[in-house]
Amino acid sequence: MTVRTEPAQHAGMRASNLALVLGEVARTSPVSRAQVAARTGLTKSSVSGLVSDLIAAGLVQESAPAASERGRPATALDLAPEGIAGLGLEVNVDYLAAMVTDLTGVPRYHHVLRRDNRGREVEEVVADLVDLARTATRSAASQGLPLSGACVAVPGLTVEGAVVRTPNLGWARVPLADAVGEGTGLDVDLENEANLAALGEMWFGGHEHDGAPLRDFVHVSGEIGIGGGIVIDGEVFRGAHAGAGELGHVVVAPDGPRCGCGGHGCLERMAGQQEILARAQMATMADLTRACEAGDQAALDAVVGAGRHLGVALASVITLLDPTAIVLGGAFATLAPWLTRATAASISHHSGAVEPPRLLVSGLGSDAAVRGAAGTVVRRVIADPAAHLARHATRRVGSS
């Protein structure tokens, strides 16, 4: 049913099969060539040729043969950890962060710079971020990790390398990708923080559904604002103008008060951090958590109230998107012990879903977005190794 827009040519065939093989190695390593052939449907000879290209490119490595039952023992194939690495960056309301991840997804560098960025000049914050990125780049170099690119998580809308607007940070039209690109010499992508958190949770959160990693779910990130990331078939759903997934502005109280976004009765207005803290009469989230642990009734009531509103929004999300799971992240993960019961009850009160999705709690917390950002860079190489080979043409004859 898909409308194809590109001609299929031999190079594309090869590219597609390289991705198929590398994807299989990434998914089920260690594997043998024979297993890859069996699982992908390619012949052994094709797999051999493809694998040798991937090894030459440094993306795959052979390791010691495993003990076999019968016959010639298989040579195990793994992702080459040092083959490539990704730099993840994050600008958020109250911190900046950087992370370097190797090809297997293991963090090799991680640093968080806590500081409230609301009052500061944009240029100043960008300079700090570039500094952070440079330090991370040097660390990668000293570990022998060639960076393939960078991806920046931003708490707002981004289009083509520029920050369009960030409601809680007050930025508008900031060409952030260029700034970071010039500072580090890397290809830089920008992406919404909630979307990257969802991807991070999918890749590194350890959640499963029917024994396989989650591929269709909604991630709720409760930072200063409430963000949402919709993942469909393993990919972020962005909508027509990259504005999809704004869970924080789903209507949960049609007659409710005006929200900063211009709407009325939005989830963020009714259950955002500001509202919860006001109702509980607390100053910080840390205070609130302590109060909940101590059994403070006002704090618990505030959290339960937010949980109910969250349930209303999620009920609509469930009827509209039919996901297999909902993952609660950020502040909602911290508050989960006192929140989830009310949320689950509210969901089932407001929706008649036959197969209600599972309500999961994030295991990555606030690191989800940076990890997702670094992972995005690495995954891009895994999803299209041919592009990587082309850029770093090593021994190909005929060209130049």
Add this chain to the structure above:
Amino acid sequence: MTVRTEPAQHAGMRASNLALVLGEVARTSPVSRAQVAARTGLTKSSVSGLVSDLIAAGLVQESAPAASERGRPATALDLAPEGIAGLGLEVNVDYLAAMVTDLTGVPRYHHVLRRDNRGREVEEVVADLVDLARTATRSAASQGLPLSGACVAVPGLTVEGAVVRTPNLGWARVPLADAVGEGTGLDVDLENEANLAALGEMWFGGHEHDGAPLRDFVHVSGEIGIGGGIVIDGEVFRGAHAGAGELGHVVVAPDGPRCGCGGHGCLERMAGQQEILARAQMATMADLTRACEAGDQAALDAVVGAGRHLGVALASVITLLDPTAIVLGGAFATLAPWLTRATAASISHHSGAVEPPRLLVSGLGSDAAVRGAAGTVVRRVIADPAAHLARHATRRVGSS
């Protein structure tokens, strides 16, 4: 980023390019081979070979050369109208319908059987549908149209050829695809009526966005229930368990009354036909429409109230999915003159969307679903002509 699961082989390359060429012909006919080559990126020689296969299969035909400005005049390529046809069927609460569409999408047979199917035995209704399908099949045969398959629109959830449940018809576990398949000898697919209506609207509704057909929109079908069809990048979004798009059960009144689905305050419960008619104190939708035309205040108030609730649901849809347009169909299309202003106002009151989608009114009305069903069959052939060639292997050497 897509995870590939199938190996790319030569046959697949050819299949992909056949689809590419046929798609181009379908989209911009009449076209010449040279234009197809230029637009697809394939070479003239490849296009020649592909086109001759498509002509041999009866899917494409040459027509008289158009007047040219300079040089050899181009031979025009068109879809061969009689090459293949699709049978669309629809089971709904108060009617059954059948339509045959040729390869170009033109209806060649259409019949609607009005009758309330709620009280009747399932077997009886299925028998009526099979009869209707048989008559349509004979009509297609007499017109020289080879049917490629059939697709049945059902007002409920379907999985693998079986009706799982239809809230407003009371069916459960009906193996409808098998029944129609045995009765007609065709391959039969089942699909949700709201989804097919959305597709029908996309293919035949004549709506445009930036000069191109809509590809990302939400279709609202107000039949007895309120259905929704989400189209993303030209394809229906079904979610993890084929339950996505149930716009009728989005929460628009968190403290509202219980809905038949088990939830509370659903759109369908607050703005469905039953509710509108009750508030307006009318018996039928025809009465209501007449009353609105006559300026009856109670009727107008009921419609405006429904429009407001609809706007709340759509505001959430817009923030979550970021579509380019919303298309109002079914009863909402009929009531549009008195409904849309309230709906638009409610949307903008409840959402702060920067680029609010356009609010369009369906031009197909209740025929959208059958047209979409018939179109689905035909589009499947256009999207994968190689599968069609393989089934109807004509002159291929080597096989058999």
Add this chain to the structure above:
DNA sequence: CACATTAGTTCACGACTCGGACTATATGAC
């Protein structure tokens, strides 16, 4: 030590697309 079993490589073959040469058919200038 022969034999079965599994892993991986080699190579001839075939299915493609590409690209340039070639043919076909028009317009316009002289």
Add this chain to the structure above:
DNA sequence: GTCATATAGTCCGAGTCGTGAACTAATGTG
């Protein structure tokens, strides 16, 4: 009319890449 130019479409050799069968390699079993 004739020639230059321009565009459409076909033909065929070259190159790419997966297939499949034969072959080599490495292990365990009787």
